[in-house]
Amino acid sequence: MGTPHSFMTLLSFFVTALLFLLCAPSANGAITNTTVDDTDPSFQFDGAWTSVSASNPCGGCSSKPDPTQTFGETWHDGNYRTGASETTGGSFTFTGSAVYIFGIDQAQSQPDIAFTLGNTQSVHHYTGTEQFAYHALFFSATGLDADQTYTVNWNFNIDPTTGVGVQAALFDYAIVTSGTDDVAPIPNVVSSSTHTPTVPSSTQAPQSQTPQTSPSNPISSSKPASTSSAGNPSSS
Numbered sequence: 001m002g003t004p005h006s007f008m009t010l011l012s013f014f015v016t017a018l019l020f021l022l023c024a025p026s027a028n029g030a031i032t033n034t035t036v037d038d039t040d041p042s043f044q045f046d047g048a049w050t051s052v053s054a055s056n057p058c059g060g061c062s063s064k065p066d067p068t069q070t071f072g073e074t075w076h077d078g079n080y081r082t083g084a085s086e087t088t089g090g091s092f093t094f095t096g097s098a099v100y101i102f103g104i105d106q107a108q109s110q111p112d113i114a115f116t117l118g119n120t121q122s123v124h125h126y127t128g129t130e131q132f133a134y135h136a137l138f139f140s141a142t143g144l145d146a147d148q149t150y151t152v153n154w155n156f157n158i159d160p161t162t163g164v165g166v167q168a169a170l171f172d173y174a175i176v177t178s179g180t181d182d183v184a185p186i187p188n189v190v191s192s193s194t195h196t197p198t199v200p201s202s203t204q205a206p207q208s209q210t211p212q213t214s215p216s217n218p219i220s221s222s223k224p225a226s227t228s229s230a231g232n233p234s235s236s
């Protein structure tokens with residue numbers, strides 16, 4: 001009668017080893033935040049942008065924030081003119097469970113910035129009065145699949161309430177959260193093939209089935225969703 005039992009033991013061993021090899025880098029990874037500066041190639045800027053730094057100051061830019069209050073003393077200054085045919089926008093590509101995009105808010109002449117991640121849209125609309133508000137959260141998304149690569153796109157829309165025809169927004173850096181909680185130790189996962197695991201209501205079990213295109217992630221922004229430029233984040 002020993003055969004089924006030892007077979008299961010052997011099978012469990014190989015499944016454990018396989019799962020460990022497949023999942024070790026992420027499933028065992030602690031949750032960490034990584035800051036990505038605007039000069040990193042994972043940022044892409046389309047349209048009228050200037051990459052501003054100490055070695056490349058932008059004399060012609062109307063926005064002159066204090067460099068020492070920015071991350072890495074660099075930022076991207078993008079502008080958009082009312083009625084311009086070329087859009088101003090960009091994208092940020094990352095792999096992780098959460099993303100936070102930061103810029104420098106400006107009370108005057110800042111456009112509405114429409115962000116898109118998957119099926120989720122949100123518009124950043126500054127309502128404060130600071131000339132420059134540093135480390136301003138433009139966009140965030142959490143609860144994503146830590147192993148999946150995502151792209152956030154954004155596009156400027158004229159904010160008519162500023163009364164200014166040429167509008168500019170300053171992008172500074174992003175924070176990406178990687179790794180997952182160590183909620184499901186590997187042995188528990190293997191035992192789930194013979195009986196139900198004791199893991200609570202976790203969604204972290206590393207099953208190889210991830211057809212999740214639209215994570216229900218809370219998006220933080222000061223305005224809900226815009227509708228107009230919905231289906232088509234044309235990255236020209």
Ligand SMILES: *[C@@H]1O[C@H](CO)[C@@H](O)[C@H](O)[C@H]1NC(C)=O
Pocket residue numbers: 031032033100175177
């Ligand atoms: C990562 O950064 C975000 C945004 O600043 C913060 O809300 C979150 O608590 C941080 N997470 C960790 C694990 O440090």
